[in-house]
Amino acid sequence: MIVSFLFQAADTVLKEIIFLNATQKLKGGSLDMFVVNSFGSAFQALFICLLLPFLSKLWGIPFSQLPNYLKDGTACFLNVGTLSRGKQLSSFPYSHFLQKVITEDFLLVIKWCFLRIKVHQ
Structure with a gap:
């Protein structure tokens, strides 16, 4: 860290x-x-x-999966929506x-x- x-x-x-x-x-x-x-x-x-x-x-991370990975990371960072795999977010x-x-x-x-x-x- x-x-x-x-x-x-x-x-x-x-x-x-x-x-x-x-x-x-x-x-x-x-x-x-x-x-x-x-x-x-x-x-x-x-x-x-x-x-x-x-x-x-x-x-x-395969380069073809990078857009989904970035989308999931943004959703987690902003604490909105769900992940592309359908899991609900739970962040601090x-x-x-x-x-x-x-x-x-x-x-x-x-x-x-x-x-x-x-x-x-």
Whole structure:
């Protein structure tokens, strides 16, 4: 579980490093946060689409069954409807909130550790 949050935390730490170094490299100019986040999101979407056939094989899901798998995952995430196999969903209704809280807590710990290391250097 910690590994899954590590990528989000590393992304935020790298963005902070970019913003801290931007004033030096741009000679006083500012870097637009919207542009950085937009490029990051665009590349995430691009690489997920490009890697989807490889990832489905890695997960053991035949590529032809991937649409049903994604539909079932979306139904479970939104806690609506039934699965394609006819089973009723039973999920934790606060799972979205819990995932965000755990991610933010992990991110704060990583930032704190990063700042502590930077201060002691």
